[in-house]
Amino acid sequence: MTFKMSEEAQTLRVYNLRADTMEFIGAGDAYIPPHTGLPANCTDIAPPDIPAAHVAVFDPDKAAWSLAEDHRGRVIFDTKTGMQIFVTEPGPLPDNTTSVAPDGQHQKWDGKKWVKDDEAEKAAQLRDAENQKSRFMQTANDNITPLQDAVELNMATDDEKNQLAAWKKYRVLLSRVNLAEAEKIRWPDKPA
Known part of the structure; x- marks a missing residue:
């Protein structure tokens, strides 16, 4: 059935459409006053049976329904x-x-x-090891700098000289860590 305007008031079964997608959202009866048309976003053409995981979509230009897959919410x-x-x-x-x-x-x-994906896992382990080594080196450098300054200015105590030697040894050991075998790395112990 396609709607025809009438001089008489009508009550028709209409099929409501979502304004943006033109999909069927429900049916109801609509009162149509004389000399007026259908309400916006509806049709009087019944949709087809709608299988699961599908939605009926109305094309107003063709006055026809089609079915579209509907996976929304998945x-x-x-x-x-x-x-x-x-x-x-x-x-x-x-x-x-x-x-x-x-x-x-x-x-x-x-x-x-x-x-x-073994390659992706190895690449991630390598990146993690590189980042860890960089953090450890930064910590060593942060500790060495003021101790080195104290030694160069002849202001270092014996304890500071020992700490400097321990941090430098730690930094050398860090530099020798082989990152190619990231999953087997044993990091040197940080000075106390």
């Missing part, structure tokens, strides 16, 4: 990054996504499932 995962994506629009799921969550860090998608 959490999916980008198969390239493993990052969560929250579905907020009707339509099919984007390419390169899955509903399966990665099992943990350093995972990659093999086309069917998430698998451990």
Whole structure:
């Protein structure tokens, strides 16, 4: 049925549409006064049966309904990054996504499932080791500088000279740490 204006008041079954997506949101009866049209964002054309995980969308230009996939509210995962994506629009799921969550860090998608990415794990361990070494070196440098100044100005006590030697030894040992085997690193003990 398509709406026809009338000289008589009418009560019609209308199918309400969401203004932004034109999707079906419910039905109801509408009172139509004489010489007026349908209320905004509705049609008198009934939507088709709507299967699960779909939504009926009305095209006013064609005066026809279509069905679109509806995954809104679902959490999916980008198969390239493993990052969560929250579905907020009707339509099919984007390419390169899955509903399966990665099992943990350093995972990659093999086309069917998430698998451990040994290269990414080693790269992360190396970055962590580099950052840790940099922090340890900064601590050593921060301790060495004032002690070195005291020695150079002939103001150092015997305890300060011993501390300077211990921090310098620590810094040398740090510089010799092999970061290539990040998972097996034994860091030298920091001076007391």
